[in-house]
Amino acid sequence: MAIPTVRVGVIGAGNVGAALVALLLDPTRRVALEDAATASLEVVAVAVNDPTKPRPGVPAALVTGDAAALAQHGDIDVLVEVAGGLAPAGDLIEAALRRGVSVVTANKALMAQRGTELARLAHAHGADLFYEAAVGGAVPILRALRTSLAGERIERVIGIVNGTTNFILSKMTDGGLDYDAALAEAQERGFAEADPRADVEGFDAAAKVLILASLAFGTELRDETISREGISSVRAFDVDFARKAGYVIKLLAVAQRHGEHGLSRSVYPALVPVDHPLAAVHGAMNAVFVEGTVAGPLMWLGPGAGGGPTATAVLGDILDAARNRVAQRHDVPFLVDDTLERVPAGELSSVYYVSLDVVDQPGVLAAVAGTFARHHVSIQSMEQSGVGEEARLSFVTHHAREADMAATVAELATLEAVDSIGARLRVIDGGA
C-alpha cells in the first residue's frame, strides 16, 4: 500500500538536532516510524548557522545555511525548531505557522513567553504547534496533560524540571559536597554551564512551570515574571539537617490551585519527605508530580536533557503532527481560562525551615522566639547545634504566611544576638 509522505524541515543541528536527524534517517526504525506516523517521514533540509562545519550523522546534501528560506517557503509539512533562543526562532516559527506548516519545537523560553499567541496562530492556519521537549526532556508530560488528564481537575503540579540543580543538590546530599564543590563537579561533567545562573537561580525552571501551569490550569503563556528562588543559598548544613529530619532538598517548580479562583506559580528549593516519590529523583533526572482531584497523585520521571532523550520527545511530536497531516486535521490548542487569579507570593502559606547563627548567651532563644511570635509564626520544632560562643538554631515552623515569614526573618536580622541568617526553605507535605 502506498503511504503518503510528510516532509520535515529541521532548524538546528546541535545535540538534539543531530540526534533527531539520526533517528529519522535510521533504516532499522523506518517501518516503525511509518506505522506510527501513518506516513513516510522525509527530512528535506537541516538549517544550521555554519553550513561549512561538518555534522556527523547529518548528510551534507541536507544542510543549508538559510533557516529563513526553509521556514518561509521551504516545501515542508512540518518544521522542527531545535536551535533555541527567542530570536530568530520566534519569527521563523511564526512564518511557518502563517502558511499552515505544523511546528514542533523544544524552545521553552519562547513557548513560556509567546506560547498562547503562537498556538492561536497555528490554530487559525490549520496547523499544529507541539513542544513536548520544552519541559522535562524525554518525559512525555505535556502530551499526558493534553490528553490523558484533559478531563481531570488538577490541584497541584510539582516539577523537578532542572537537571543541573538536581544534580548539584544530589551531590550535596549523597556525596556530602558543599554547594561550590557540587557546582564545580556539575560544570566539569557538562551538567552546568560556565555561567550557571539560568539554572541555579531558577530561570530555566520558571519558564517550565509556566508551561506546565498553562496545560494544567489553562493559564495564558505570555511574558510573565513569577516568584523565583534559586539554590545558591543552600548549604551543606541545611542538606544535613534535612537528611536527619527525614527530608531531601530539591529545587521545585510548583503550580497550585488555591480554592476556586486562585493560582500560584513559583520556583523554590524545598525540603521533600524521603518517602515522597519526588525524593527518589536522583542526579540529572527530571520528574513531574501531578495531584489530581480524582486521579490521585501521578508522577512522570525520566532524563531531563541530553541530545538523544530530548530528540525522542521531539520525534513523538513529529509523529503526532504527521498523523494529523495525513488525516487533514490539527489538534485544537488548550482552553485558556484566565479567570484564575494570581495569588501574590506573600499570601501563600507553607511550613518553613529556618536556621540562624547566634551568640550563645542566655536570653537569645527567648528573643528569637519572641520575634517569631510577633509575626504570628508558630514553631513546630527547634534544634540547637554548635558549642562555645556560637550556636546555630534550626527551626521548623507550622504553616505560616510567606509575608509573615519574611517579616520574621527581616526582624531577626536586626537582633544583636543574631550573627547571620542561613537558609529559609519551604517544607512540602507528603505525597503518595
Added chain:
Amino acid sequence: MAIPTVRVGVIGAGNVGAALVALLLDPTRRVALEDAATASLEVVAVAVNDPTKPRPGVPAALVTGDAAALAQHGDIDVLVEVAGGLAPAGDLIEAALRRGVSVVTANKALMAQRGTELARLAHAHGADLFYEAAVGGAVPILRALRTSLAGERIERVIGIVNGTTNFILSKMTDGGLDYDAALAEAQERGFAEADPRADVEGFDAAAKVLILASLAFGTELRDETISREGISSVRAFDVDFARKAGYVIKLLAVAQRHGEHGLSRSVYPALVPVDHPLAAVHGAMNAVFVEGTVAGPLMWLGPGAGGGPTATAVLGDILDAARNRVAQRHDVPFLVDDTLERVPAGELSSVYYVSLDVVDQPGVLAAVAGTFARHHVSIQSMEQSGVGEEARLSFVTHHAREADMAATVAELATLEAVDSIGARLRVIDGGA
C-alpha cells in the same frame, strides 16, 4: 458554536462505573470535557446486573438491565465496558465493534486474551478500542507507549502493576510484618480479596505484562501462559536481608528484549536497589519503568486501582474516542511484529539471591558451594546467620542461567545437611 454530541453507553456500575458516570455528569466539568472531547458527551444508558439495586450518583432513568441490547443496538457512539470478566464482556464488546461503535474497556483479562483479535475487529469496522485502565489504573502508560514512545526502540519494561502485592511487600518492608500478617492487613483494608490468589500468585500481573509487551514490542495479544512466580514464599527474613544489602523486594512484571530476535515476559518477586526509582513505589501505588534505547529510563507512577483513579483513565480514553468520532477517524492499532521469539525461561540469566537453612556442621559450606559450582553458578557473596545447631546461609550469585539455578536448588534440596530451602529471588540491576 454548536458542537456535536457523542453518545456513551456504560456497562457496569461498580466502583469504576459509578465514579465514571459521576465524572461525566458533573456540571463543573462540563466545559472542560466538551473542550477536550470537541463534543458534548451524553451518557445514554448504564447497564447493570440488578437494575433494582440503588446506585448512588447514577440517575435511575439511565439504568438498564439489558447490557446485550445496549451493545447490540443501543443508539451509541462509544461503549464503555467496566464490568470485567471474560464473559459476557467479550461478546458484548465484539457486538459493539461489529457495528462500528468504539469501545473503551478496563478489562485486563479480556484484553490479555483477545486484545489483538478485538483490535483488528475494531479497525475493520472503523472503530477505536482503547483500554488504558487495564494496566496501572490511573497511570496513563498505554497511551504513552502508543504515542510518545511510538518511535522508540524499547529494551525493557518493568512494571509494579499489582497494588495488592506491593502493599503486602511494603508492609513487610516498612512495618516488619511477616507475609501472613501483611496479607491479613491488606484484606482488612480492602486491598486484597478473601481469595488472594489472582494477586499474590501473579496472575493479575501476568495479564498486565502481556498488554505492556504488546505495545512495547508488538507481540500479539492472544491466550498465552508466561513464566510466573508469586510472593507467598517471601519471608520476613528475606525482606530484612534485602534491606541490609541495600534492596527492597517488589513483585515485578518484566518484558524484555534479548538481542535482535528474543523476547521474554515474566512475573517474579525481585530485589530492587533502593536508589532505583521503582524502589520508591510504596503501598498500593503502581509504576511502569521503561528503558528506551535513546529516550533512556522513563517511569510512570500513580494509583493502580480505586474507582476514581481508574475512572479517570477510562475518561481519557472516552475523550480520545470522542475526538476521533468527531473527526470521523479512528486510531490504527499497533503493529504486530511476531518475529520476536519467546526465550524460554530457563535460558534467561539473572543475579540470584538464595537462602537455605542448614545444620551447622563442618563441611556444610563446602558441600553447598560445591553444588553451586557443579551447576556453573558463581557466588558473589555469602552471609551466615543464626547460632547453635542451625544456620541460615544467604547467597548472592553472579549472573546465572535460570535452568542452572533451578538445577542447583534441586540438588541442594537433596543434601543431608540442608534442612530447607527458602527464597530464590532475582536481583535486578540499577536503573536510573
